[in-house]
Amino acid sequence: MTPSGTVYLVGAGPGDPELITVKGLKYLRQADVVLYDRLVHPHLLDQLPSRTERIYVGKIPRHHALPQDDINDLLIEKARKGRTVVRLKGGDPFVFGRGGEESAACSRAGVKCEVVPGISSAIAAPASAGIPLTHRGISGSFAVVTGHRQPGQEDVNWSGLSGVDTLVILMGVERLPHIVNSLLESGRHSNTQVAIIERGTLAGQRVVRGILGDIVSRSVREAVVAPATIVMGHVVDWTCGTAAGTCIPTETQVSSANTAEADSAVNWPAL
């Protein structure tokens, strides 16, 4: 009997292909099979040996190329053939990535699974825009929340987040009006600073700034599209990473953080 191979759940990082971990890249270069998502930068696939089988499993919002159960089955099937399987996922596999389901499926099937953490867009997109999620005297806590809900699923407990200094919202572009209303109803001030970081860490990164009271109209005017990370709180007033290494207050503005030519190979629909 062929000894079972291992499944590696590898975080590809937030977008910039250089932001994968050293360990993630090592496993990628050893892979017999790679199952990869939509948010994985195409340049990472250039790292694969030519013999490696590449399987696109999609994850376009509402249009999974493969249903999750089929992805789980495929990981197990390939590993049982003795192959080294890499499941390459955007950001961190366990941050809104369904990595927990994949690792549980492997464990139920008796297939060895190792998780290689990745840099989540939740922290990388704000950092790349110079926005610190915590800052001494300004923000001592942050929460990462999904803006997306499956039909019939309960909404996020927005009022339960009222004591959190900095809010980071993933998958929130499509439901921004609902999110903003919920936050205003739960007591957040309409002057709360907001930044939306589109295509964080990638060429063409763009930052749209505003306040809770006007961010919906600003995002419509600026035609913000996914993938984008929304950050709210006093830290948005600050931009760090200046030459002096300090953080300075910024004006409310719309800005293009990265003027490098946009990478046309990466084209993501809205969520």
Ligand SMILES: C[S@@+](CC[C@H](N)C(=O)[O-])C[C@H]1O[C@@H](n2cnc3c(N)ncnc32)[C@H](O)[C@@H]1O
């Ligand atoms: C399904 S979640 C996956 C999150 C991923 N596991 C992570 O840790 O980054 C996809 C969401 O992550 C955020 N996202 C992913 N890549 C991004 C990027 N390059 N810039 C800004 N936000 C990004 C967006 O909010 C997007 O809708």
